[in-house]
Amino acid sequence: MLAAIRPDNQSFALLLHLVGATVVFGALLACATSILLSRGEARLLRLGYFSLLLVGLPGLILLRLAGEWLYRLQSWNKLPSQIDRPSWLDIGFIVADWGGLLFLVALVLGGIGVSRLRNGKGGSTILLRSTMVISLVLAVGYVVAVWAMTGKPN
Amino acid sequence: MTFEDWIFSIHLLFAATLVGSLVMSWIVVVSMRTADTPATTLSLHRVALVATGATIVGLGGVIVLGIWLSILRIDFHPWDGWVIAAIVLWAVATAALLRSFVEYEKPARKAKALVAAAQTGASPELTALNRTATGLALRSVASLAVVLIVVDMIWKPGA
Secondary structure, three states: OHHHHOOHHHHHHHHHHHHHHHHHHHHHHHHHHHHHOOOOOHHHHHHHHHHHHHHHHHHHHHHHHHHHHHHHHOOHHHOOOOOOOOHHHHHHHHHHHHHHHHHHHHHHHHHHHHHHHHOOOOOHHHHHHHHHHHHHHHHHHHHHHHHHHHHOOO | OOHHHHHHHHHHHHHHHHHHHHHHHHHHHHHHOOOOOHHHHHHHHHHHHHHHHHHHHHHHHHHHHHHHHHHHOOOOOOOOHHHHHHHHHHHHHHHHHHHHHHHHHHHHHHHHHHHHOOOOOOOHHHHHHHOOHHHHHHHHHHHHHHHHHHHHHHHOOOO
């Protein structure tokens, strides 16, 4: 197992990567739960959105930067082109990068929703519910990534 | 994947659930500091209950699978210093979290009593309960213990 043979100089990068991942995961759970249980209450709808913006986004940036640092420390960037990257690493990249794009879509939709909510315009609930659905999809994606990156199936 | 890999993977999924639910509960705790009405308190309490459930699942899962893993793996033992340190820190985190759940239950009970008495406006007493210093201190101790467990798991001092 990688954890057992990991050199000490990679430990801090791994710690930051894990902290980032769990902060994003927690923010996604907070976002989805707050909007799901809001019953239309503005305070919980806003809490859901701002969890994602103020907690989730910094966590995602930390996760991605520390992940990249770890990737370079483990010399995956020097892998010869004829050798395929392991699938657990690809799963991690898909969840972090494509999931990151989806995260930004959730932020934009939620941002418009919160703005319409503040101005008393209609349609805010459906926009924030879209943010909630994306958060749930991303949370499932993170569970798959944790499984893949720790179990290393191939 | 071997059976041992599966146990390790599920152990870390429980760990992610535990830390993720702590992040979630911190979001609620910070939000509660500005809650002064029974309705707001009760709606935040609904979210807190989900976080509490996830924390309990995470706490149970990490310790059971963690000890199992330390028995399964040839290179680790349950009596290794870093494993014992993790178990002690887990006990500290669990005790502090369970006590903090009691502290954060108080504003919900007060809010329900206020609603029953048809007092739906802002209440200074409710605000004070939502800003519980004891609850905050217990939550901080638990979070610090969990962070130290993660550090211990990564560096495995003495292993």
